[in-house]
Amino acid sequence: MEFRRLGRSGLNISEISYGNWITHGSQVEEEQAHACVRAALDAGITTFDTADVYANTRAESVLGRALAGQRRESLEIFTKVFWPTGPGGPNDRGLGRKHIIESANASLKRLQTDYVDLYQAHRFDSSVPLEETFLAFADLVRAGKVLYIGVSEWKADQIRAGAELARELKVPFISNQPQYSMLWRVIESEVVPASEEVGLSQIVWSPIAQGVLTGKYQPGQPPPAGSRATDESGGKNFISRLLRDEVLTKVQGLRPIAEQAGLSMAQLAVAWVLQNKNVASAIIGATRPEQVTENVRAAGVTLDADTLAAIDKTLTGVIETDPTLGG
Secondary structure, eight states, X not given: OXXXXXXXXXOEEESEEEEOTTTBTTTBOHHHHHHXXXXXXXXXXXXXXXXXXXXXXXXXXXXXXXXXXXXXXXOEEEEEEOSOOTTOXXXXXXXXHHHHHHHHHHXXXXXTOSOEEEEXXXXXXXXXXXXXXXXXXXXXXXXXXXXXXXXXXXXXXXXXXXXXXXXXXXXXXXXXXXXXXXXXXXXXXXXXHHHHHHTOEEEEBOTTGGGGGGTOSOTTSOXXXXXXXXXXXXXXXXXXXXXXXXXXXXXXXXXXXXXXXXXXXXXXXXXXXXXXXXXXXXXXXXXXXXXHHHHGGGTTOOOOHXXXXXXXXXXXXXXXXXXXXXX
């Protein structure tokens, strides 16, 4: 495993991190989830990402139990706040002070830890003054419950505004967590430059495009049984927009490129996002331990210019770059 600094901070995180969106508490049974976490630890992953909204808080609880007994100082545990949790009361969502403080305390209990390494605003909340949000984050940092602050899917101007407040409050604001893959590059033109300017790194989710970049989804054929595209509890909704024959046909063209590089298609996809110097870590999910073991082999891989150019040429016409999308 290779490690990278997160933003302009002293925090080192694993190039590949383990995330449990969709899977833990919903798509896979707890025993299988624990097996995936053990595989991640065995592969050298030290960074684990979750959120209170995943499986309506159950994912945090599963991760807490899966990591119980591990040396806390050897792990970086990340979670998030914004989306509705609990019974859906008027203060059960957003980035108001009440919801942030209560959510942080609840997340710590579920994760069985006294602090999280990174606490992230899961989306931007235009209904709450940004000063209120960052003051609540600052208080959590001062209380020792949170070490660093991050955001997820924020636009460039939102990142700049947050960074200005963070400087005033002396809060270590160090990361953004966006969707990023060979097919989804909307952060490149605006978000990445803004992040570099203010000292943030990207922790990217869906580097394999919900599994599409593994090549297992074939054009003109139904999704494989048991795949994310057949998961009615949530996975199917997220992947459906990618299951167009035009996209799937182009993706199949990546197979010889991966073979020439000595990688599986999944490894090629994960390695590709890590070529971006502003990316500190790629989040992988898994329903089986062997998926973790395979994808971790993308750590430390350098793709040469010819390989990168071949990928771009192969995917021409299906790459999304519009910076107004996402979030």
